[in-house]
Amino acid sequence: MQRSEPSSKPGILSQNRRFKERKLRLRWLLAFSSLPLFGIFTAFGIAPQTSVQDINIHTVVENIELPETIAPMVQVDAQNSSFWQADQIRRDDTLASLLSRLNITNDDAIEFLKRNPDARALATQLRPGRSIQAQTNQDGQLLKLQYQTDNNSTLHVELTANGYEAHVAETVMETHPVLKSAEIKSSLFGATDEAGIPDAIAIQLAEIFSSDIDFHSDLRRGDRFVVVYEASYWNGELARTGQVLAAEFINDGKTYRAVRYRNPEGQVSYYTPEGKSLHKSFLRSPLEFSRISSGFSLGRFHPILQKMRAHKGVDYAAPIGTRVKASADAVVDFVGVKSGYGNVVVLRHQNGISTVYGHLSRFAAGLHRGSKVSQGDIIAYVGMTGLATGPHLHYEFLLNGQHRDPLTVALPNAVPIAPKYKADFLANSSKLVAQLQLLISSNLASLE
Structure with missing residues (x-):
């Protein structure tokens, strides 16, 4: 006959009960011992070495005229x-x-x-x-x-x-110019958000100065800009944002200025205050905003082929579906699938120049060989077809069949302001430059 061992549970329970009682007594001891400390903190909250009993209390009654309060909405x-x-x-x-x-x-x-x-x-x-x-x-x-x-x-x-x-x-709206300034701390959109500048204006700024500033890689912390743009208001509230009228952008210590001009024929473009066109005949980048994931190189280790191979273009990392723009006026030379490029578009421009757009997800509707496209037209959308490890645009620039680095190749300027419009342009330009200078001067005064 086996004897059952006495259960250990009652002993464990009694030990736990004694442990909880000791913890409770310890907590009460700590609470009572902390009371003097609360008095010390309270005294320092008033002022050190102040005797509250000796303070004379005086009651002062004054008639104060309250400002009129108006609910804004x-x-x-x-x-x-x-x-x-x-x-x-x-x-x-x-x-x-x-x-x-x-x-x-x-x-x-x-x-x-x-x-x-x-x-x-x-x-x-x-x-x-x-x-x-x-x-x-x-x-x-x-x-x-x-x-x-x-x-x-x-x-x-x-x-x-x-x-x-x-x-x-x-709708009857009031339209007037808005003057704003901002400083680059992290990104263009970060600066415009902090200054209360609409995103549409940020995109316009990037397009206006795109021939001189690569907004993917050229921005520096501390760069500054001022901008004058149109805004329409309905019953005192912002209804829509218009066009940039004038802007100054200081990038890496160099100053760029732009003014908008509509000639008597209705054509609109941006020029320097002296009348030089800001738009090159080619866009520096076929995407609005993205990140350069791989640059032009004669010797690069290919991530898929696992061997050294020349990379004769620039890769722009961007989400699938990002719009791809024609970098200049051109005729479509090829639309379709080509080996490692996947879906690709080849454009033929003037003066022996051609551009290549690879790894596309799809093409713009109606695009075919022989189609004429203008600078800035949407020709396709970013993808990762062909030999691609992730979504990006592969962009090439060729001159007489020879590859050139799209980021450094010299881009020809567009046609300057026509002589017959020069006087009218300078009259309008001087007013816009004066507005820019007013904003710049007020910013300098606030810094002093």
Whole structure:
């Protein structure tokens, strides 16, 4: 007959109970011992070596005129007991949530906005960021409403003696120049975001100065720029951003300036203040923004072939689907698949120059051999077809059949301002340069 060993569980439980009791006593001891320390911290929070008992307390009463406070998004018509409220469409907005936020509660207005052919644009075209204004009374009755349906049209709804009426009219906007400056700390977009400059303006700056500055590799920390651009406002709110009118970019200590000019024939381009065209006949890069993953080299270890091989072009790393632009006016010489290039486009330009665009995911619609393309036209999209380890564009530049480094080859200038327009150009240019100089001077003054 086997004897069962006594269980050890009661002993373990009693040990745990005694251990918890010791921990509890230790915690209370620490708590009581810390009370004097709290008094020390409190005393230092007042001031060191200050006797609070000896402080004389005096009561001072003054009449202070309070500034008038105005809610920026709500205007009150005290005479008619109505309220104007301005807002913007949010991503998750529905017609019901929008009307609730605008304090529109009367059923006849809500029903009208749902069923009227013109007013229904409010329910069917809720676009995030669009502006809307509504006037309501204290009972939540809609009196007037204005909604920016698109950049050029505004929906107007108004309560009349015959009920609600709606019509769409051309948006009346105020357009004026905006002056901004920024400093490069990490990237162009980082600088424009910090300065409150729209992304559309950043992209324009990169295109304007692309023949002199490679925004993939030339930017330096501390580079600065000032820009004057058009902006259109509707009821005091930014509705859309226009074109860059003038800009100055200081890159690696060298200053570049640009002014926009529209000649009497309607042609628009950018020039130096003296009338020299800023656009070369070739773009330095066929992509707007990307990262150079492999440069031009006569001897490079090929990652797939595992041997030394000349790399007679430049690789731009970019996501699949990134747009590829024609670097200059040309005729399409080849569209299709070619060995290690995968999907490839070859363009034939003037003066014996040709460019190659490889590893593409797809081609622009309608592109074929013999097609004529202009500088900046979208010809294809980045991919990783052929011998490619990742998505990128392989770009080559050939002169009379000989490869040249696309990053360093000398690019010819475009045609300067026509002599017959020179006087008109200089008159416009001087005004824009004066605006640039005003912004530069104010920045220098703020630094001093």
